[in-house]
Amino acid sequence: xxxxxxxxxxxxxxxxxxxxxxxxxxxxxxxxxxxxxxxxxxxxxxxxxxxxxxxxxxxxxxxxxxxxxxxxxxxxxxxxxxxxxxxxxxxxxxxxxxxxxxxxxxxxxxxxxxxxxxxxxxxxxxxxxxxxxxxxxxxxxxxxxxxxxxxxxxxxxxxxxxxxxxxxxxxxxxxxxxxxxxxxxxxxxxxxxxxxxxxxxxxxxxxxxxxxxxxxxxxxxxxxx
Numbered sequence: 001x002x003x004x005x006x007x008x009x010x011x012x013x014x015x016x017x018x019x020x021x022x023x024x025x026x027x028x029x030x031x032x033x034x035x036x037x038x039x040x041x042x043x044x045x046x047x048x049x050x051x052x053x054x055x056x057x058x059x060x061x062x063x064x065x066x067x068x069x070x071x072x073x074x075x076x077x078x079x080x081x082x083x084x085x086x087x088x089x090x091x092x093x094x095x096x097x098x099x100x101x102x103x104x105x106x107x108x109x110x111x112x113x114x115x116x117x118x119x120x121x122x123x124x125x126x127x128x129x130x131x132x133x134x135x136x137x138x139x140x141x142x143x144x145x146x147x148x149x150x151x152x153x154x155x156x157x158x159x160x161x162x163x164x165x166x167x168x169x170x171x172x173x174x175x176x177x178x179x180x181x182x183x184x185x186x187x188x189x190x191x192x193x194x195x196x197x198x199x200x201x202x203x204x205x206x207x208x209x210x211x212x213x214x215x216x217x218x219x220x221x222x223x224x225x
Contacts, residue, residue, distance in 0.1 A: 029127035030174040032077035036224060041068040041181060043218015045088050045111075051141075051156060051189055053208035059094030060143065061109050066216055068183075070117065077124035084135055084163075086113040088214075092143060105147035111214075112140045113185075115160060121169075128170055129177070129225065135163035139187050145196070152196035156206075158189040169225050177225035183216040 045064040047057035065088065072082015092100050092107035100107035115137015123129045142155040167181030188211055193203035 029125060029171050030225075032125035033174070033224065034074045034077060036073050037070075037080055037082070037222065038072075038224070039068075039070040039220050039222040041070070041183075041218060041220040042066060043181075043216055045090075045214050045216040047093075047212070047214060049212035050210035051212055052206050053210045055210070056094065057212050060092065060096050061111075061141065062091040062093035062097070064088035064090035064109065064111060064214075066111075066218075068113075072117075074121075074124075078121050080119040080121065080131075080133075081117075083116050084113065084137065087111070088113075096143065100145070103147055105145055107146075108144045110142050110144070113160060114138050115163065117163065117165075119165075126171070128168055128179075130168045131166060133163075133165040135165075136161055137163065139185075139189075141189070153193075154196075155193045156189040157191045157193075158187055158209075160185055160187040162186040167220055169220070169222050171225045175224060177222045179220060179222075181218060181220045183214075185214045185216075187212055187214075 043066065045066050047061040047063070049057055051057050051060055066086055068084060068086040070082055070084050072080055074080050088111035090109045091097070092109060096107065115135050117133055117135030119131050119133035121129050121131045137160045138157070139160040140155060140157040142153055145152045163183065163185045165181060165183040168179040169177040170179045171177040188209050190206055190209055191203070192206050195201050
């Protein structure tokens with residue numbers, strides 16, 4: 001996973017060099033607009049904090065590769081209001097990773113996020129348009145375990161009460177823009193479900209909850225910027 005992080009950083013540096021080229025920097029930007037807007041984001045996500053009291057996220061989840069979709073509209077040129085949907089894919093890490101290796105099991109992780117958000121765009125008529133965003137929603141993170149021909153899952157769900165983001169959209173045309181972004185989410189898992197055939201199947205509230213975070217960086221492509 002370290003290679004993946006370095007790969008994305010290198011890609012962002014290359015992107016910045018391309019976007020800083022004279023042909024783009026001196027192009028006439030498209031006019032500011034209102035109405036429908038959609039964006040697709042991807043990059044690399046790092047888990048932080050605790051899944052429950054005393055249980056580090058890094059002992060369950062490795063870094064993930066996310067795919068986010070933002071759909072909504074600009075009610076005024078500076079303000080976007082809409083919703084987000086995201087999927088993150090990764091592996092097991094830390095203590096869980098060691099257990100999976102010792103048991104010769106295949107362990108994968110998937111995170112799902114769904115919520116509402118608002119973004120403020122500082123220069124909606126500029127060729128380079130910086131923005132800041134905030135959102136709230138729902139998060140579910142699961143671990144899939146496969147060993148000896150049997151499959152099982154452990155899923156944690158809860159409220160994502162703060163999703164802070166920012167970036168720069170380089171508005172290449174009236175229909176497309178691209179640029180880097182940084183995203184920091186804060187949440188709390190409150191419910192757990194265990195479905196491990198042959199051992200236990202159970203679900204319920206997490207007694208000792210804790211705060212966890214995901215730090216995501218990458219590239220965002222925006223349609224109708």
